[in-house]
Amino acid sequence: MRLELDLLSLSAILYPLSSIGGTHPLLPSLDRLTPMSVRVRYAPSPTGSPHVGNIRTALFCYLYSRHTGGENMIRLEDTDRTRYVPGSEEDIMESLHWVGIEWEEGPDKGGPYAPYRQSERKETGIYQPYIDQLLASGQGYKAFDTPEELAEMRKIQEQNKKALGYFGGDWREAMPEQVAETEKAGKPFVIRLKMPRGRTLSCVDAVRGRIEWDSDTCDDQVMIKADGMPTYHFAAMVDDHLMGITHVIRGEEWISSTPKHVFLLESLGWEPPIFVHTTIIKGKDGSKLSKRHGDTRCLDFRAAGYLPEALVNFIALIGWAPGGDRELMSKAQLIEAFTLDGLQPSPGVFDIDKLRWMNGNYIRALDPLDLGARLEAYVSSEETFEYWLKPEFATEGTHAYLGLLREGFARGKSYALATLPLVQERVHTLADFGEATAFFFNDEPPMDPKAVEKWFGEPYVGPLFDRFILELGIAPKTLAELETIVRDYAAEAGFEKLGPIVHPLRVALTGKTTGPGLFELMEVLGKDRMVARLTRAKGLLKL
Numbered sequence: 001m002r003l004e005l006d007l008l009s010l011s012a013i014l015y016p017l018s019s020i021g022g023t024h025p026l027l028p029s030l031d032r033l034t035p036m037s038v039r040v041r042y043a044p045s046p047t048g049s050p051h052v053g054n055i056r057t058a059l060f061c062y063l064y065s066r067h068t069g070g071e072n073m074i075r076l077e078d079t080d081r082t083r084y085v086p087g088s089e090e091d092i093m094e095s096l097h098w099v100g101i102e103w104e105e106g107p108d109k110g111g112p113y114a115p116y117r118q119s120e121r122k123e124t125g126i127y128q129p130y131i132d133q134l135l136a137s138g139q140g141y142k143a144f145d146t147p148e149e150l151a152e153m154r155k156i157q158e159q160n161k162k163a164l165g166y167f168g169g170d171w172r173e174a175m176p177e178q179v180a181e182t183e184k185a186g187k188p189f190v191i192r193l194k195m196p197r198g199r200t201l202s203c204v205d206a207v208r209g210r211i212e213w214d215s216d217t218c219d220d221q222v223m224i225k226a227d228g229m230p231t232y233h234f235a236a237m238v239d240d241h242l243m244g245i246t247h248v249i250r251g252e253e254w255i256s257s258t259p260k261h262v263f264l265l266e267s268l269g270w271e272p273p274i275f276v277h278t279t280i281i282k283g284k285d286g287s288k289l290s291k292r293h294g295d296t297r298c299l300d301f302r303a304a305g306y307l308p309e310a311l312v313n314f315i316a317l318i319g320w321a322p323g324g325d326r327e328l329m330s331k332a333q334l335i336e337a338f339t340l341d342g343l344q345p346s347p348g349v350f351d352i353d354k355l356r357w358m359n360g361n362y363i364r365a366l367d368p369l370d371l372g373a374r375l376e377a378y379v380s381s382e383e384t385f386e387y388w389l390k391p392e393f394a395t396e397g398t399h400a401y402l403g404l405l406r407e408g409f410a411r412g413k414s415y416a417l418a419t420l421p422l423v424q425e426r427v428h429t430l431a432d433f434g435e436a437t438a439f440f441f442n443d444e445p446p447m448d449p450k451a452v453e454k455w456f457g458e459p460y461v462g463p464l465f466d467r468f469i470l471e472l473g474i475a476p477k478t479l480a481e482l483e484t485i486v487r488d489y490a491a492e493a494g495f496e497k498l499g500p501i502v503h504p505l506r507v508a509l510t511g512k513t514t515g516p517g518l519f520e521l522m523e524v525l526g527k528d529r530m531v532a533r534l535t536r537a538k539g540l541l542k543l
């Protein structure tokens with residue numbers, strides 16, 4: 001592996017560095033320069049439920065590991081206890097499982113580098129030798145500043161419009177005796193990284209090419225906190241090295257920390273990995289993706305009725321392009337196509353309409369059995385109903401419609417299953433099935449007053465309903481027989497087109513003028529329901 005990484009460094013020297021990333025005509029694709037065995041990690045902090053951006057990072061790790069035949073792992077970065085949100089670890093795992101991301105090593109699976117939770121790694125003493133090494137080499141130092149002193153420093157920096165951060169303070173150059181004395185006096189301290197002065201630090205970023213920083217602009221980051229806990233910066237880099245990570249795929253918010261990471265790695269005598277900083281995600285209006293744009297939390301998409309394969313397809317294409325104009329791609333196709341070359345340097349755009357369109361496509365592709373199983377699970381889940389109970393959906397009625405579908409399943413599974421394929425063509429989400437199938441489950445579907453006004457005053461409609469009631473009374477009918485009755489009746493009544501016959505029947509049976517094909521829905525409703533509904537409709541006729 002070392003040899004391969006050297007090859008990469010060599011290429012960085014041989015080629016104009018700002019163009020590394022695979023798009024330069026002289027430079028071989030980064031994907032082809034990569035080490036034989038790619039090892040990537042998704043390293044979430046349990047600070048909340050994962051949103052679209054997190055899942056995209058996890059997905060890119062997964063797709064890249066699978067594309068290259070490498071390995072993927074989950075590492076929980078939980079050293080910041082103040083930001084710990086109970087339940088988020090469960091949400092992370094649940095989200096990853098739901099969207100179908102897989103990994104070989106992780107807190108749930110163990111693996112050769114266990115434990116995979118940083119708080120546990122700290123407990124087992126994994127970080128200590130490297131803390132010692134940093135102090136011994138002088139590239140780390142103890143800083144005893146109190147929170148008040150740090151606040152004061154910041155205030156002065158702000159007043160003087162200076163760069164914010166710790167650029168030395170009282171402790172960077174403190175005499176060893178002073179440090180020893182202060183420590184002996186029991187004053188709490190952190191260990192900071194002593195950033196070099198007057199140097200250019202750089203990294204290879206697969207999306208942006210080579211990035212450089214003036215080390216004078218980088219402050220001395222805390223590596224170890226006063227309670228002995230490593231910060232993310234320290235633990236992540238140590239772990240990435242120890243775990244043989246070849247590509248650090250993470251959000252672009254970490255770019256500004258990267259020179260510190262590169263210098264920390266150098267201080268410990270280690271090769272840097274290839275950094276893959278994904279761009280931020282924006283809404284269609286160009287602003288940073290937020291709650292304003294609708295759902296962003298992964299599990300909310302499940303509750304809203306999206307299929308995981310649609311979400312995965314959609315998220316993969318935010319900031320990554322497979323080339324050509326392919327849009328609908330299965331997981332296998334995504335894996336096949338996923339190279340780092342396809343990562344876009346411009347911000348990815350989150351377009352909910354595109355997700356709905358994709359989801360509709362995926363729903364239409366489901367076979368009836370699969371569709372039935374998914375809908376049954378969807379309406380059996382409390383999560384679904386909690387979601388649709390939110391005040392912002394109060395006027396949509398989705399909660400009630402889905403309740404009707406749930407009840408429908410409870411009353412008779414085969415009837416419920418038979419209704420679904422009839423509306424499968426017209427929905428975008430699993431939630432849409434609620435309203436689309438509601439008339440099947442509502443024995444007295446609400447009547448559209450306009451439709452009643454238009455059709456229920458026609459003199460031929462009463463006899464039409466009677467004829468159907470009569471025919472159905474004789475025996476249940478097949479789809480073809482139902483059609484024949486309608487055609488015969490139209491001919492007898494002197495109608496050239498079927499419309500005047502079909503519409504009032506549809507209104508009587510469904511309460512509406514639009515919906516699935518009349519004969520198909522009649523066949524599913526069955527004799528008894530039809531007779532009951534036609535009888536009820538007769539009572540509404542305007543004679």
Ligand code: GLU
Pocket residue numbers: 042043044045077232236248249250251254
């Ligand atoms: N623990 C960091 C986060 O949740 C991950 C950063 C990284 O991947 O290095 O944002």
